[in-house]
Amino acid sequence: MLRYLFLEILVPVLIFTLVRSILRTLFQAHRNAPVQRQSQTSPPTPVTAGGELKKDPVCGTYVSTHGSVTRKVDGELFYFCSPECRDKYRAA
Numbered sequence: 001m002l003r004y005l006f007l008e009i010l011v012p013v014l015i016f017t018l019v020r021s022i023l024r025t026l027f028q029a030h031r032n033a034p035v036q037r038q039s040q041t042s043p044p045t046p047v048t049a050g051g052e053l054k055k056d057p058v059c060g061t062y063v064s065t066h067g068s069v070t071r072k073v074d075g076e077l078f079y080f081c082s083p084e085c086r087d088k089y090r091a092a
């Protein structure tokens with residue numbers, strides 16, 4: 001009779017402890033998940049900040065009139081993404 005009471009108390013306590021530890025592990029794994037997703041929330045860095053977009057006549061890339069490489073050919077101003085493209089245009 002004493003052994004029966006011991007099992008009636010000990011077994012539910014052991015099961016409760018086991019279930020609680022499993023739930024705690026699952027909860028901690030769930031809580032750690034959003035930390036890994038934070039890297040995706042960073043805003044995309046703009047290629048050009050402000051200015052009008054002009055097409056690079058050499059490579060076809062659209063570049064901002066602010067901070068781009070320019071060259072005046074026959075009175076017309078051309079915008080280039082890089083000095084390499086400007087030099088290619090001059091050579092052509």
Ligand SMILES: [Zn+2]
Pocket residue numbers: 056058059060061080081082085
């Ligand atoms: Zn270019």
